[in-house]
């Protein structure tokens with residue numbers, strides 16, 4: 566049996582530092598020892614497959630039981646490709662977010678902002694054969710958090726992706742263009758490379774908008790590609 | 799012709815993932831998988847102690863995933879920091895070259911305060927192949943190596959504590 570082709574290492578400074586002092590929550594949670602380098606084996610180069618039979622898509626977060634959530638309806642769409650620009654087809658994307666008031670439908674969220682019974686903020690979509698995905702939701706509100714005095718998270722949508730292998734697992738957050746809180750946010754700013762950071766910001770796209778119904782934002786995602794192909798400098 | 803592109807940056811999972819409330823994801827036998835059922839459990843610690851609100855994910859490529867066995871599981875940690883999976887015991891796996899890998903499960907940790915996931919492995923105490931497994935063999939310090947080896951804790955129950963930081967810190971993997 567031939568060795569599996571490994572996935573490429575990340576380019577320097579394009580992933581956040583686990584030890585990011587400005588984000589207080591990292592202080593007791595970042596490992597102090599360097600990780601042990603290990604060649605990827607079949608365990609890392611394979612990954613779970615999620616079937617829509619077991620994991621039904623939830624592509625409309627903007628209503629519950631037919632009742633409309635409060636807030637600004639938005640459509641979020643984009644592509645999932647790998648590091649070589651190839652589409653990642655039929656891959657599962659999990660999405661979660663706060664409601665329009667900046668409150669999660671979660672028992673742990675004690676922010677004194679209204680809950681919306683018609684918004685759970687919990688979605689799941691799959692890319693199509695060309696790696697495209699799309700969902701409908703409500704623009705999430707900003708919310709305060711206890712990191713430092715007067716700390717507020719910028720508007721964001723949480724994403725979880727799997728891709729073809731356990732090595733391509735990605736947990737990220739999508740931000741919105743022009744958000745003044747981005748410059749102040751230690752989580753967003755934990756990614757040292759400015760260009761990489763800015764790729765976490767979606768773009769407003771009039772072509773995705775549904776007239777008289779919802780505005781559209783594009784968020785394209787890139788997963789790790791195989792190592793054998795040329796790497797960008 | 800394809801254009802190389804930089805992978806999207808990770809960001810923390812945060813504390814508010816609704817899906818962690820769904821306990822069914824921690825049972826990899828829920829779709830009817832048959833085989834040697836085991837429980838893999840333990841406590842997740844950070845530098846302050848047991849850690850609630852963590853998200854532990856496992857992936858094993860053996861037994862091969864199919865309609866009845868997803869190979870993948872997800873467990874939140876409870877107030878005591880405990881995660882708990884029900885799964886099938888993995889067998890040996892091919893390694894790189896002619897190497898054999900001892901039975902193992904990949905373990906990924908996500909949490910508020912972790913800006914990207916960290917990965918480790920669960921091996922099983924008493925497996926003969928543990929002596930020659932390439933990863934275990936590459937770790938000289940027996941205390942460090944032991945952080946990757948689950949210990950039996952009753953019939954079919956395996957215990958592996960995970961320590962993000964400090965004394966007995968888990969060996970994390972750069973893969």
Ligand SMILES: [Fe+3]
Nearest residue numbers: 718721723812
């Ligand atoms: Fe959040």
